[in-house]
Amino acid sequence: MNNQTEQPLLAWTIDDLPDGESTDRYLSLMRRFGIVATCFLVGDNIAKYPEQPNALVQMGCELGNHSYTHRNLTECSESEARQELKRNADAISAYVPREKIRLIRPPYYAYDAQLCSMVDAPLILSSCNEGENKEQSLERLGQAKDGDIILTHGWNTSTVAALEERIPMWLAAGYRFVTVSQLFALRGIEPKAGGIYYALPPTGVIMEDKI
């Protein structure tokens, strides 16, 4: 029980950024509501949209590692997986100091014992996910609870529409948006390298313990 805040917390995460137009839509949502997200970047996309990570950093977003070419890291050799993550961390370090790149989201949520043992950061999964259309997203996002990590994707435009409706409801209900690293800090939990985290509710941490 390390809850250090009375306010319920949400960590909104966006995968596969930067991706052009939809990143701009997410940025305008953040600006409009004064909130932040944790953005998991793909190096191939950074090469296409090299200016966008700057805008995310200026907004107060945290940048995380989602591999350089979005490969399934459990289908790579150990050295290939290492290279995917290192090359991407190198690309992201053009925008933030390397010590601030603290999180990994494995592409396709695919992880195994090899990946967990070789990484130097926690693997961040999620506890509340967008749907395939606006209605499904509204239903799922409406179930978010204190400490949830919310998964959305840059390219999913129906999610933007759902968030436009849902974010003001969360704010009216007193929720505060924090980055994933802020969520760990506010809950007084030190993330473990190779640990697999789903959510950080006030009563403790939800993580995979079977691997």
Ligand SMILES: [Zn+2]
């Ligand atoms: Zn992805």
